[in-house]
Amino acid sequence: QVQLAESGGGSVQAGGSLRLSCAASGYTASTDCMGWFRQAPGKKREAVALIYILGSSTYYADSVKGRFTISQDNAKNTLYLQMNGLQPEDTAMYYCAAKTFRGGSCSPQTEFGYWGQGTQVNVSS
Numbered sequence: 426q427v428q429l430a431e432s433g434g435g436s437v438q439a440g441g442s443l444r445l446s447c448a449a450s451g452y453t454a455s456t457d458c459m460g461w462f463r464q465a466p467g468k469k470r471e472a473v474a475l476i477y478i479l480g481s482s483t484y485y486a487d488s489v490k491g492r493f494t495i496s497q498d499n500a501k502n503t504l505y506l507q508m509n510g511l512q513p514e515d516t517a518m519y520y521c522a523a524k525t526f527r528g529g530s531c532s533p534q535t536e537f538g539y540w541g542q543g544t545q546v547n548v549s550s
Contacts, residue, residue, distance in 0.1 A: 427451045427539040429521045434544030441511050441548070447504040447521030447541060456539070458524040458531035460484070461495065461506045463517035463546075472533035473519070474506060484532060488514070511548045518543040 433445040445461065460475030474495035475484040483495055492510040497503070504521060524531070525538030 427453055427456060427523050427525075429523060429539055429541035431519065431521045431541040431544040434519060434546045436547040436549065437511055439512055439548055439550050442507070442509045443511065443546060445506040445508065445519055445521075445544060445546075447506075449502045449504065449521075449523065453502055453523075455526065456523040457527040458535060458537075459497070459504050460522055460531075460537070461504075462520045462522055462537075463515075464520070465517040468517075470520075475531055475533070475535075476504070477531040479527075482531065486533075508546070511546075513548050513550045516546060516548050518545050 428450045430448045457479045459478055461473045462470050463473050464470040473486050473489055474493055476495045478497055494507040496505045520543045521541040522537035523539040524535055
């Protein structure tokens, strides 16, 4: 089992920045792919950024490329999402997720079995 706890959400004005953190605990050696997802009211959950934690490959949704950066601190078992140039359309609940096994792909189509409780991000215009 892997437990995930997000922090760092909040309210900012358009153009502002936030950094989300996801502290992982438990059997973290069981996963090789982690990422950030978001869900806005009335919309489907979408993958924002993913990272293959045994290497350096990443995925970003087109809507956040050039503005968001996913990173990891293996010593702290922590995943980050640096969000710059925030826009009102970035308003959503942001979730940290981890794949439940090693091997296979690390993509938006991957099944993620571990989820955090989420942290809310509000961006005003």
